[in-house]
Amino acid sequence: MTQTNLISATKANSLYWLGRYEERVYITLHLLRKCYDKMIDGELEDYSMLWTRLDSSGVYQSGEEFTFGMMYDETNIASVMAAQVKAKDNAMLLREEIMSESLSYLEMSVALMKECRERREMNVTALQPVIDWSLAFWGSAEQRLRNHKALYIMMIGRNVENLDMLLRFDYPYERAALAYDSLKRYLRQMSTIVDDHIEAQLNSLIIKEQFNLNDAEYKNKLLKFINQLVRV
């Protein structure tokens, strides 16, 4: 079959958001595990930090409600379930690019989470397969995407989300700089979808001398630029 390397705007958008949402699933689960660990020794309601930084839309009255909501509440945009469903929805639009095998990992994750929600499973370790399948998904998609441009767009989405989350959770400069370097590797391959002006701003802000996430104005500016960097 005669094929093209051309990527439509519709697909570019799906690739970018697939990358973002799937990375969000992985990081949110990681953060939830850390949060639960803290709650063991501290207050059961000691979740507000996570809740606030993720711009969570859920309203929860207890640690238990929070746990359940952050895992399975599809109406809460910060929940693992919401991100996983959105990742899967975008992946569905890309079946012929990523292939059914890659898509299947996301389908299995959604199915498992629905089962866990059904039986009100509160232990985050029950979702360990979601993390395993997420990693399997990345490996599978990277191997199967025949169109390199498609792969780069998806990886740009993944790296944007990674950097966004590191900044939200005040990770140190070294981690943020490493994540930004990783993002730039892909941006160089797809320069036409990058806003040059915003990239220049980020280059001047993500340097050791400037880096101060305690400065709310600086942090907000960084987050805004990261989220406006790519035009898809």
Place this chain on the structure above:
Amino acid sequence: MNIRINELVDGRDTVNKWMERFGVRFGVYKHGVFNEQLFPFDSIPRIIPASDWAYLEEGLRQRVTALNKFLWDVYHDKRIIKDGVVPEEFVYSSKGYMPECEGISPTGEVYAHIAGIDLVEGKDGQWYVLEDNLRIPSGASYPMIAREITRKVSPQTFTQNAVAENRDYAHLLATMMEEMNDGRGIAVILTPGRYNSAYFEHSYFAEKTGATLVYPGDLFVEDNKVYYGGIYKEKTRVGCIYRRVSDEYMDPLLFEASSLLGIPNVMQAYKAGNVALINAIGNGVADDKGIYYFVPKMVEYYLGEQPILQNAPTYLPYFEKDRDYVLKNIKKLVIKDVSEAGGYGVVFGKDLAEKELADLTELVRSEPRRWIAQEVIDFKDLEILEGDQTVWRKADLRAFVVSGKEVKVWKSGLTRFSRNPNSFVVNSSQGGGFKDTWVMES
């Protein structure tokens, strides 16, 4: 024939898990709300012996060849109308007839590139055609993926049984699309999008054929040629569109003006012979339930052959003699509204209350062109697994015929069954399930 399927039946839960894993679903709108659901799969295959298949294959090829000739004729010379074989009222009053297609010559003179012919097998072993689907017949992806999965789950089943390969449907499609593309550009599959009931099929075919899956807005027309646009404003020529969008939404400048699913000016490009549309626009005139009555006559007229496949005994109230018969026997007939599809508009006279029967009788009298009536065929029930029980349910077979430079019949098909013990309606949109269809090699 020694068929061994025990391993397959034992592995049915695993098969269904794999179906879920691969997202084998279809969408249904109920009360305006879109829901996706798994298409219930039954592990016991429908088995068609090689000798039966040889008969079906020959009959299907003959029928689809005649239908393609009819479509060409209707939009060009109209010989069949002039010769009085098909009354013109049936052609020009058909909802599927598109005057805009008059004189258009599709690539290779093929209209129905993909035909889905619905058949049932009577209890006496006789096959009957119930319906021809020549617009956008769907469903081939389900037995394809079912075979992919069942071969994984129970390889022994397939070493023990000589079943014809059915995963080559993608190859049949791809070959036909390339033939129609004729080197003009790329071949694409145009989907209305994620919320179309058959979206799984669109994306699965794109994956398996290597065609590009495109969405409304991805294609545009310039200088009577169709292009696929990229994010950098670059473009590539499109030579063939396997469109899963209905005729009336394909070109908002010619048909439904409010359509956001189509491609403005695509009909101009099509008319100029710059793009192939699969299936052609205007095919609805040949799969109209009223025209169905005339298909055996088309075979004789165009091919000079006796029809191999039989229609179910059908009456057209349009003809006085048939109308009299229908009105006298309405209680034992199945009455179909020719403008409906998907199992809707089908009523069994025996199920109607006195008042409903009287109303229908009046409608048949006042709008005879709107209806066809058929004898109820007591078609063969197939074994279905329901929990651990085996039950018997009505089932049909949608056979797929792919026409490019040659007419090829796919050695499989979609077997749909009713899950309701008292129902003849097998459509997935009304809760039916599906089976794999095994065509035996020997």
